[in-house]
Amino acid sequence: MKAAVFKKRDEMAVIDVPNPIAGAGEVVLKVHNCGICGSDLHAVQYGIGMAADTVMGHEFCGEIHAMGPDVNGYQLGDRVTSLPYFACGVCAWCQRDDAMHCSRLRSLGLGQLPGAYAEFVACSAASLLKLPANVSSRAGALVEPLSVGLHGVNHASIEPGMGVVVMGAGPIGLSTLIWAKAKGASAVVVSELAPGRTELAMKLGASAVVNPTESDPADAVKSITGRAPDVVFECIGVKSTLGAAIGMVGRHGQVVVIGVCLESDSIFPLTCVMKELQINFALAYTRSEFQETIDALANGTIDATPMITDVINVDEVPAMFTELKRPGTRAKVMVEFPH
Numbered sequence: 001m002k003a004a005v006f007k008k009r010d011e012m013a014v015i016d017v018p019n020p021i022a023g024a025g026e027v028v029l030k031v032h033n034c035g036i037c038g039s040d041l042h043a044v045q046y047g048i049g050m051a052a053d054t055v056m057g058h059e060f061c062g063e064i065h066a067m068g069p070d071v072n073g074y075q076l077g078d079r080v081t082s083l084p085y086f087a088c089g090v091c092a093w094c095q096r097d098d099a100m101h102c103s104r105l106r107s108l109g110l111g112q113l114p115g116a117y118a119e120f121v122a123c124s125a126a127s128l129l130k131l132p133a134n135v136s137s138r139a140g141a142l143v144e145p146l147s148v149g150l151h152g153v154n155h156a157s158i159e160p161g162m163g164v165v166v167m168g169a170g171p172i173g174l175s176t177l178i179w180a181k182a183k184g185a186s187a188v189v190v191s192e193l194a195p196g197r198t199e200l201a202m203k204l205g206a207s208a209v210v211n212p213t214e215s216d217p218a219d220a221v222k223s224i225t226g227r228a229p230d231v232v233f234e235c236i237g238v239k240s241t242l243g244a245a246i247g248m249v250g251r252h253g254q255v256v257v258i259g260v261c262l263e264s265d266s267i268f269p270l271t272c273v274m275k276e277l278q279i280n281f282a283l284a285y286t287r288s289e290f291q292e293t294i295d296a297l298a299n300g301t302i303d304a305t306p307m308i309t310d311v312i313n314v315d316e317v318p319a320m321f322t323e324l325k326r327p328g329t330r331a332k333v334m335v336e337f338p339h
């Protein structure tokens with residue numbers, strides 16, 4: 001089958017790889033869609049931990065094409081998405097729906113197991129979730145990034161009337177915006193340097209989009225709620241953005257860090273003490289958050305499809321990875337397979 005693979009630092013290629021086979025408790029999906037994620041771009045840029053010919057792609061959905069032994073509750077042809085990992089299912093973390101901390105977790109698409117920039121992908125049946133007929137396959141492949149936003153929002157307590165700042169209008173910032181609105185925030189101001197992302201953030205429900213070098217996002221919240229932001233979501237993940245979040249949030253405020261900063265950073269603890277802040281860090285998602293996202297897409301509580309700015313085929317993946325290194329207006333780029 002055809003697959004987009006990591007070759008070496010800064011190099012992707014489309015090659016032929018053997019079709020996956022479903023082992024016990026596993027299914028093979030015929031992939032419908034797979035989204036390109038910022039962490040894919042980073043992984044290729046830095047070449048961290050991936051062997052040559054690694055099939056990437058972890059935000060996907062498809063239909064069940066083959067089933068191994070011991071798979072119950074699914075039929076061939078079922079449309080599903082999957083948590084992008086195999087977990088042990090029995091440890092204390094797995095038992096409490098917190099498999100991201102399972103010590104036997106093996107992830108798909110980032111070097112451990114093959115991912116879904118391919119016509120077929122093998123998944124654990126335990127990681128599957130069914131997609132209702134009214135959730136398109138493109139939306140189905142957004143469940144993963146949307147669940148990252150939901151997990152972050154679940155690390156804060158948002159109440160109606162609250163004012164929120166989302167720092168960063170990349171796919172994770174936009175997912176966080178969508179969920180902060182859905183959970184009842186009265187004002188959600190997005191802070192973003194790139195001008196091209198304003199329109200999309202507004203379409204997804206932002207109260208305002210502010211360039212933080214030109215004006216203070218906290219003032220934009222204040223103009224709506226009358227006070228400093230109650231919650232600030234850090235969805236950028238570079239040095240100094242956590243400090244900026246701490247500076248912006250109001251007294252007794254909440255800061256949630258979803259962005260992944262890969263270098264050491266410093267904060268000024270006195271500010272946190274004087275404001276009596278809560279600072280939480282959020283990693284990935286839980287299975288129940290995947291389900292909540294699917295339900296919200298199905299019943300129309302959220303509509304995330306405007307996030308998809310490009311649909312490409314698998315042959316175009318290497319060129320798109322190069323393209324995405326440059327700043328631009330693209331949000332979610334969706335790889336689509338004929339289905």
Ligand SMILES: [Zn+2]
Nearest residue numbers: 037038039059
């Ligand atoms: Zn991702």
Ligand SMILES: [Zn+2]
Nearest residue numbers: 088091094102
């Ligand atoms: Zn486990």
